[in-house]
Amino acid sequence: MKTMKITYFVLFSLFLMIGCTNNPDNANQSSVTEKLEKVDNQLRHVVLFKFKESSSEMDIQKVEASFNALKQTITEIKDFEWGTNNSPEKLNKGFTHCYFLTFDSEKDRDAYLVHPDHKAFGDVIGPHLEDVLVVDYWAK
Numbered sequence: 001m002k003t004m005k006i007t008y009f010v011l012f013s014l015f016l017m018i019g020c021t022n023n024p025d026n027a028n029q030s031s032v033t034e035k036l037e038k039v040d041n042q043l044r045h046v047v048l049f050k051f052k053e054s055s056s057e058m059d060i061q062k063v064e065a066s067f068n069a070l071k072q073t074i075t076e077i078k079d080f081e082w083g084t085n086n087s088p089e090k091l092n093k094g095f096t097h098c099y100f101l102t103f104d105s106e107k108d109r110d111a112y113l114v115h116p117d118h119k120a121f122g123d124v125i126g127p128h129l130e131d132v133l134v135v136d137y138w139a140k
Contacts, residue, residue, distance in 0.1 A: 041138075042078070043103040045112075048095040048133040055128040060097075066124040067099060073117045076108035077101055095133060102139075109136065 051060055064082075071080040079102035085092045103109040112118055 041104065043106060043109055044135075044137050044139055045101040045103060045109055046135045046137075047099040047101070049097040049099075049125070049129060050094040050131040051096060051128050052130045059128050063125045063128055064097070066121050070112075070115075070117055070121060074112050074115050076103060076111045076115075078104055078108075094130065 049063075051063075068080075068082065071077050080100070082097065082099045085096050085098065101112070103112065
């Protein structure tokens with residue numbers, strides 16, 4: 001119990017010191033509150049892909065490269081990340097690829113959806129797509 005109190009005290013002290021430190025290199029950075037408010041104003045677009053069993057590794061790599069290229073050509077995409085499933089839970093229901101895009105507004109997201117490069121990507125993935133799942137939400 002005494003060790004736990006000491007640990008809490010040390011952690012509290014560290015957070016207090018970090019919060020009170022005035023770092024001139026960070027003078028132009030937003031405050032923590034401003035950063036949190038910015039996150040609240042970001043629209044997330046999550047896309048999960050399940051590929052057909054007939055799709056080769058080379059087909060899937062072509063799809064990956066094509067989707068990844070969208071961040072270079074569609075300016076409305078504010079942030080972009082992706083990865084392949086590695087969960088040990090085995091609950092992915094065959095969805096292997098996750099793409100996580102961030103937009104500043106629904107207008108930007110909607111412009112992305114109808115963008116010619118996004119439409120062209122649909123032609124690339126179409127023959128290989130078994131299923132897709134999309135979820136959009138405002139970050140909180």
